[in-house]
Amino acid sequence: MLSFFKKLFLKREEENQENPMKKFLVTGLGNIGPKYHDTRHNIGFKILDALTKEEDLTFETKKLGDITTYKFKGRTLILLKPNTYMNLSGKAVRYWLEKEKVPLENLLVITDDINLTFGTIRVKAKGSAGGHNGLKDIEAQLNTSKYSRFRFGVGAEFSKGRQVDYVLGEWNAEEEAAMPERLEKGIALIKSFATAGLTNTMNTFNGK
Incomplete structure (x- = not known):
């Protein structure tokens, strides 16, 4: 029979071995460099920056x-x-999923969405890239569109042919004023995804 201390040691070892189902990869999409820091396309970076702060x-x-x-x-x-x-985001996502042995169902990708009004939140279990180059590359690298994504609405206040300028443009004063509350909602959503699961998170946050 194992001694009491041996059993205690083994129990602690088991607890220290991380359960892969409790491990998550939360990826915020964006472009690096000060030029893009406050642009609409970088909302994924912005939400993760708010959480880390x-x-x-x-x-x-x-x-x-x-x-x-x-x-x-x-x-x-x-x-x-x-x-x-942005256009090569999938390479990083695939590398860190594999390196950290994170199950695909525990991946959450945060991205901007011009099809949603500013600040609108929509969580989906899968879907098309919708013309978003970051999502296109993730789908190509993972060979599936079945991964969770957190879409943050940036609106579509641009004229024909000006979409790129718009998403690479900076937030207006009204959006900046509303941003702190929206960032708090985004942080709460990430925590919910990891603890309450995808379905509950969708029910709680979609459209809010």
């Missing part, structure tokens, strides 16, 4: 992106900002 975390530049780890209610959230530029 709130929790006093620091990003570290590693392979294919800036990474930090957030521990929350027994879950491990790996926060990723790819440094590959």
Whole structure:
């Protein structure tokens, strides 16, 4: 029979072995560099920056992106900002999914969406890229469109042929004023995804 201390040691070892189902990869999409910092296309970066600031975390530049780890209610959230530029986001997502052995169902991608009015939130379990180059590359790299995405509405206040200028443009004064509350909602959504699951998160946050 194992001694009491041996059993205690083994129990602690088991607890220290991370359950992959409690590990998540939360990827915010955007472009690196000060030129893009406050643009609509970078809302994925902006939400992760808000979360790390709130929790006093620091990003570290590693392979294919800036990474930090957030521990929350027994879950491990790996926060990723790819440094590959938007159009090659999938390379970073695939690398960190594989490296950290995160199940595909525990991937959440945060992206801008011109088909939603400013600040509108929509969480989906799958879907088309909808013309978004970052999502297109993730789908190509993962060979599936069945991954969770958190779409943040940026509106479509642009004239014909001006879409690129619009998404690479900066927020207007009204949007900036509303942003803190929207960022708080985004942070709450990420925490809900990791703890309450996708379906509950969709029911709680979609359209809010």
